[in-house]
Amino acid sequence: MLKYQQIAMDIEKYIEEHQLQQGDKLPVLQTLMTQFNVSKSTITKSLDLLEKKGIVFQVRGSGIFVRRNKRKGYISLLSNQGFKESLEDFNVTSTLLALEVRKPTPEAAQNLNMPSDGDVYYVKRIRYIDGKTLCIEESFYNKSIITYLNKEIVSDSIFDYIRDGLGLKRGFSDLYLYAGMLNEEEAEYLGLFTGAPKLCVETIFHLTNGQPFDFSKVTYHYEQSQFFIQANSHLFEQETT
Amino acid sequence: MLKYQQIAMDIEKYIEEHQLQQGDKLPVLQTLMTQFNVSKSTITKSLDLLEKKGIVFQVRGSGIFVRRNKRKGYISLLSNQGFKESLEDFNVTSTLLALEVRKPTPEAAQNLNMPSDGDVYYVKRIRYIDGKTLCIEESFYNKSIITYLNKEIVSDSIFDYIRDGLGLKRGFSDLYLYAGMLNEEEAEYLGLFTGAPKLCVETIFHLTNGQPFDFSKVTYHYEQSQFFIQANSHLFEQETT
DNA sequence: GAGTGGTCTAGACCACAAA
DNA sequence: TTGTGGTCTAGACCACTCA
Known part of the structure; x- marks a missing residue:
């Protein structure tokens, strides 16, 4: 499994387990970089994947936030x-x-x-x-x-x-x-x-x-x-x- | 406009103008790099964008191909x-x-x-x-x-x-x-x-x-x-x- | 203005497809 | 085996948000 995929999964699991809600803020890039011990591009790639999957959204100058749609049964x-x-x-x-x-x-x-x-x-x-x-x-x-x-x-x-x-x-x-x-x-x-x-x-x-x-x-x-x-x-x- | 967006638009326009069909092969990365005079990552980013928009698909070890759905009026x-x-x-x-x-x-x-x-x-x-x-x-x-x-x-x-x-x-x-x-x-x-x-x-x-x-x-x-x-x-x- | 995400580079190395 | 796309790095610089 590739690094950026693994990291994406870890973050996704983290969001699940901590029951984060839409709008909740994730750690900043710098933190994630040191935490996972990878370069900025790799973290970025993980987050892009999660964004594509509709799990987070990134706001320049502000942070990385959880995206979560509320309706069930769809x-x-x-x-x-x-x-x-x-x-x-x-x-x-x-x-x-x-x-x-x-x-x-x-x-x-x-x-x-x-x-x-x-x-x-x-x-x-x-x-x-x-x-x-x-x-x-x-x-x-x-x-x-x-x-x-x-x-x-x-x-x-x-x-x-x-x-x-x-x-x-x-x-x-x-x-x-x-x-x-x-x-x-x-x-x-x-x-x-x-x-x-x-x-x-x-x-x-x-x-x-x-x-x-x-x-x-x-x-x-x-x-x-x-x-x-x-x-x-x-x-x-x-x-x- | 950012480089990778501009390049994506250029490639999209190229596909349109030359009426390329699904499965048609685009130039290889190396060619695109020199042609647009940018680094590999930038070209990759352009192609990722086009892939997300459903305009191309990339096959490792093989090439970059046009994706085009046939049905009209949808x-x-x-x-x-x-x-x-x-x-x-x-x-x-x-x-x-x-x-x-x-x-x-x-x-x-x-x-x-x-x-x-x-x-x-x-x-x-x-x-x-x-x-x-x-x-x-x-x-x-x-x-x-x-x-x-x-x-x-x-x-x-x-x-x-x-x-x-x-x-x-x-x-x-x-x-x-x-x-x-x-x-x-x-x-x-x-x-x-x-x-x-x-x-x-x-x-x-x-x-x-x-x-x-x-x-x-x-x-x-x-x-x-x-x-x-x-x-x-x-x-x-x-x-x- | 400080903090934070986004772009871009050059280059090393890896993984897969096709001949 | 060769060609081709994909990953990953370290680092410079840019652009946006928010206090």
Whole structure:
């Protein structure tokens, strides 16, 4: 583990354990430098990482402060795409409806940037939160990359398997989000009426080299799902040339 | 303007002008260093910024590549909260329904972290995209920070005014997102039926010092609105200690 | 003006990808 | 093995906040 990652984790753990609240001040850079015995750049890098994760914010000339959003029960759209870790306080379970090798839909083929006569693993699941239906999830894995899947892997953590079993590394992902009305089949699964609102999230997961390996489409029960996103300032600074 | 920001802009412009596509390779670090005549760290910082903005991705041992999402007509939930710049290709207009000083709702007071007997500027707008209704927007500005607003400012760009007119700087924001059903009033505004799906986004905007100054609640027409988010890998690396 | 975070440099060394 | 990006350092200097 790299120094700056380790330090970031230590600081994050410190914030957790001491129950620091939004606005609480952390030690100054100089202190952190000597405390962790590293150079200024390394500390800065740790703090930048924590800032990116929405855990602190830095104010020039003033200090480093804890950032913490108050609302509970919201699903983070950024930090974890693999559930499990998100919604820690809730009991999330799932049922496997399908696991098979097939040809991709045209949509899946396009999003996975693969030929439509190639093979994909198709996985369909329902997820429950505290016993209530949370969402329907359909995933397409490019079989030329994800060469093997079985029930055990799917019911455990696919992403862990991809990293540890296949030795592949996840890179960036693109998320697309929209609302609509449930069709008959979806309504049935979610225990709602046809025409009720739905919230859909499509995600394309890439490897670190930019190759897409997983296209997933998740349909949420609108009453069980709320999302949050933490946006950082750096993205829209220098907007006027 | 800082060196690394300028360089980031130059590279971004280069990608735009040469219509580079996802996966296209940029010059190597060494080349960029000499080309811009700066140190390695500075170039790295520029590229990190571009990576955060979802414009490039870097692959150790291999190179720097263009990242570009293909779908058109999606609203970015991260880069711009001020419309105007997002959805460039579309004609976005708006109508002002209300602009007044009042007491905040309990919800607004809490989100703005202000006393409920303080004053806020309340702004209600409808936005149109290519003539079709896009959303209803209600905003609450803490009047002790945003001391003055008028019709000109509101119909122009509030955020520009906050920066240039008041000399304040935007920091991070928290976004909350959920789906639901339109009530009668909302349905009327959006030209849909009561009970039709809606997509709501609540945003709390903060100054760089962490103080919230704007709480906004936007209700979208589900047929006109689609969103996208670009997620980066760094956020979920080191997940297992 | 003192304190604090941010930028930038030059250079050593490390880790990974691809041939 | 070579090329390429990533980490880390020590230190100079800059820019902002706050009393």
